[in-house]
Amino acid sequence: MARTKRDQAPEEKRDEIVAAARTLFVAEGYEAASMSRLATAAGVAPNTIYWYFRDKDEVLVAVLDAEFSARMADYLQIPATDRAERLLWVANQLGQVSRLVGTVHSRLEKSPAINAWHERFHALSEAMLRAELQQAGMAPERIEAMVKISIFTIEGLLAHQLPEQEKRAICAALAAA
Secondary structure (H helix, E strand, C coil), X not given: CCCCHHHCCHHHHHHHHHHHHHHHHHHHCCCCCCHHHHHHHHCCCHHHHHHXXXXXXXXXXXXXXXXXXXXXXXXXXXXXXCHHHHHHHHHHHHHHCXXXXXXXXXXXXXXXXXXXXXXXXXXXXXXXXXHHHHHCCCCHHHHHHHHHHHHHHHHXXXXXXXCHHHHHHHHHHHHHC
């Protein structure tokens, strides 16, 4: 027997809303995706979204959390010894969701929730990179600078559309430094 909407677990409905939001935010952009369009895409009444999320920014944070979690397992499959490949992978993955990245940066000053997510994302990303550099045997006095240079490089690769070969060369040069 098919389940009715009322029989659906709240986590499942929340996940459906997040999946619909991800599709809209990536395809059309955060600003263009109204809450009523999101409700339609998720197959719920507009007020239903507010049972699960306080506002649109909270929906975006849920989308960002889901994206990060989904991609983390793949990242960990790349050998830690291949820093160039890991940097390139991160840049390419972020490039696939460039609208989300742009939205996060444009909403930092407007949304405490997005600002807090951004701070957590950078803290975690930088901590992971720092640990990888330590494990690779990098001199401790070089690690902090290399973490920042790596972050700036990835952000630069996102800002400038380059052929894959050039991106690969940049990441290889950074990893060799």
